[in-house]
Amino acid sequence: MRQNVALVACLAVLSGVADAFWRLPCRGRSGVARMDPLIAPGKPSDHVHAVHGSGGFAMSATEASLKKGSCTSCAVTQDKSAYWAPALYFMHENGDAELVNEVGGMLAYYFLNGENITAFPEDFRMIAGDPFLRNFPWPVPDPPKSEWSGDQVSQPALQQKALGFNCLNYEIDPEPSLGRHFMPNKTFMDEHCTDGIRFELMFPSCWNGRDVDSSDHRSHVTYPSLVMDGDCPEGFDNRLVSLFFETIWDTYAFKDKQGEFVLANGDPTGYGYHGDFIYGWESGYLQSAVDQCTNLSGRVEDCPIFDLQSEDDQGKCTFPVPDELKNENVFNHKGGLPNNIAIQYGPAYASPVKYTTPGHPAATQPPPKPPKPAFTLGASFNLGSLSSATRTPTPTTSLVPDVITEEVVYLDQEILVYVDDKGTPLETVTGSVETISTSTSTLTTMASAVVTTPTIAPMKRDRHSHFHGRRRHRSGHTH
Numbered sequence: 001m002r003q004n005v006a007l008v009a010c011l012a013v014l015s016g017v018a019d020a021f022w023r024l025p026c027r028g029r030s031g032v033a034r035m036d037p038l039i040a041p042g043k044p045s046d047h048v049h050a051v052h053g054s055g056g057f058a059m060s061a062t063e064a065s066l067k068k069g070s071c072t073s074c075a076v077t078q079d080k081s082a083y084w085a086p087a088l089y090f091m092h093e094n095g096d097a098e099l100v101n102e103v104g105g106m107l108a109y110y111f112l113n114g115e116n117i118t119a120f121p122e123d124f125r126m127i128a129g130d131p132f133l134r135n136f137p138w139p140v141p142d143p144p145k146s147e148w149s150g151d152q153v154s155q156p157a158l159q160q161k162a163l164g165f166n167c168l169n170y171e172i173d174p175e176p177s178l179g180r181h182f183m184p185n186k187t188f189m190d191e192h193c194t195d196g197i198r199f200e201l202m203f204p205s206c207w208n209g210r211d212v213d214s215s216d217h218r219s220h221v222t223y224p225s226l227v228m229d230g231d232c233p234e235g236f237d238n239r240l241v242s243l244f245f246e247t248i249w250d251t252y253a254f255k256d257k258q259g260e261f262v263l264a265n266g267d268p269t270g271y272g273y274h275g276d277f278i279y280g281w282e283s284g285y286l287q288s289a290v291d292q293c294t295n296l297s298g299r300v301e302d303c304p305i306f307d308l309q310s311e312d313d314q315g316k317c318t319f320p321v322p323d324e325l326k327n328e329n330v331f332n333h334k335g336g337l338p339n340n341i342a343i344q345y346g347p348a349y350a351s352p353v354k355y356t357t358p359g360h361p362a363a364t365q366p367p368p369k370p371p372k373p374a375f376t377l378g379a380s381f382n383l384g385s386l387s388s389a390t391r392t393p394t395p396t397t398s399l400v401p402d403v404i405t406e407e408v409v410y411l412d413q414e415i416l417v418y419v420d421d422k423g424t425p426l427e428t429v430t431g432s433v434e435t436i437s438t439s440t441s442t443l444t445t446m447a448s449a450v451v452t453t454p455t456i457a458p459m460k461r462d463r464h465s466h467f468h469g470r471r472r473h474r475s476g477h478t479h
């Protein structure tokens with residue numbers, strides 16, 4: 001066990017500092033409505049979204065109209081982007097749908113993972129996730145990332161691993177981000193998730209360098225081989241800033257009620273969670289932020305170029321709901337989800353629009369093609385956790401700000417770390433072990449990756465830090 005800790009510290013020393021990022025709080029919610037300017041421009045969308053960002057959000061919103069919005073529900077006033085994802089409902093026993101409360105709005109992380117990162121280009125938009133998925137045909141839980149290869153690193157697999165449902169209980173060690181790719185059932189949540197559930201969504205960050213959008217709003221971007229890190233596939237070698245959504249829902253408020261949780265798109269599994277983004281930063285600003293906001297704290301306060309507004313002001317920014325949706329009660333909807341979207345349990349790919357009552361308009365968009373399942377394993381999940389001594393949990397932020405103090409035991413041991421030409425560790429070789437000192441380190445968990453930034457290691461360590469670049473083939477890594 002001690003050996004492992006030392007090894008992690010050693011790797012961190014070798015690989016230098018962690019990647020920078022900033023965490024953009026969007027404490028206000030600009031609205032909840034059946035609106036989706038990407039999928040259903042100019043008309044009501046099928047399902048309800050929780051929307052954050054520009055007050056210029058509308059059924060026909062574009063980058064230009066978002067930028068004209070008079071406010072944003074996020075902290076940085078230079079950002080008028082729109083961020084939206086399906087809302088979460090509690091379906092009561094009698095069939096009525098009640099909107100679950102969001103805790104602390106939404107957090108939009110901007111991770112600077114990879115090399116030569118650029119901001120989103122003007123007019124950029126994209127969707128992550130697939131609203132019709134109801135199945136997970138990949139191994140559960142995820143195998144270690146070093147073992148991902150073949151189908152494991154296919155885009156359909158990476159897309160599903162980009163979703164996370166984090167069961168929150170601030171009394172115990174946090175679960176890893178993106179550790180569970182389905183929504184736990186209510187029995188499980190009632191028992192374990194006393195602080196609610198956090199939805200997590202990683203967007204693709206490899207871009208074809210050409211198209212700011214595509215007909216499905218997806219095919220101009222892809223995931224890197226480890227979802228948020230790794231190599232970009234051929235043809236998508238432009239690394240964009242990595243966008244990651246986090247939203248906490250107060251599911252525990254329904255502890256004593258009979259019913260189930262369902263996403264607004266009729267998904268009780270979570271596999272159909274998705275999110276949408278339309279870029280709306282002030283021209284040139286995001287690139288300056290990518291270049292300058294490199295403080296590892298992740299706090300927007302530590303980036304000198306951001307103009308910040310108070311949480312109160314974030315909370316005041318809302319968009320006008322169009323007349324045709326004004327009378328729709330999206331908070332408490334009688335007899336089913338808003339728009340009477342049917343709940344589809346899967347595992348089959350959901351039909352595009354299936355209403356619980358007849359007389360609704362037919363679907364106007366053909367559904368995207370379902371991915372080919374390679375193999376199916378039963379859904380089981382082991383709670384992962386990080387060993388930690390102390391941490392300071394806050395109700396509305398994620399794992400990232402939780403600073404964990406941990407004792408690191410430095411061992412006198414030769415550790416050879418073989419890396420490929422991208423710096424990805426391939427193999428380690430260890431000699432005999434002898435404790436030489438202990439020290440305290442600060443461990444920060446970032447979405448899906450544990451990054452250890454140890455205090456200065458004892459001098460003696462240095463002579464054992466070998467860094468061997470060695471080319472070596474292993475499937476799943478490109479050279």
Ligand SMILES: *[C@@H]1O[C@H](CO)[C@@H](O)[C@H](O)[C@H]1NC(C)=O
Pocket residue numbers: 115116
């Ligand atoms: C980043 O840019 C530098 C300089 O243009 C180039 O040498 C390097 O190969 C690039 N790295 C990647 C991963 O594209």
Ligand SMILES: *[C@@H]1O[C@H](CO)[C@@H](O)[C@H](O)[C@H]1NC(C)=O
Pocket residue numbers: 184185186187188381
């Ligand atoms: C709820 O989920 C847990 C953990 O995945 C599982 O053991 C249990 O059987 C599920 N309960 C129901 C009612 O589906």
Ligand SMILES: *[C@@H]1O[C@H](CO)[C@@H](O)[C@H](O)[C@H]1NC(C)=O
Pocket residue numbers: 295296297299302
């Ligand atoms: C990062 O921000 C902290 C405050 O959170 C500040 O003390 C520190 O000097 C900053 N580091 C850099 C490199 O700017």
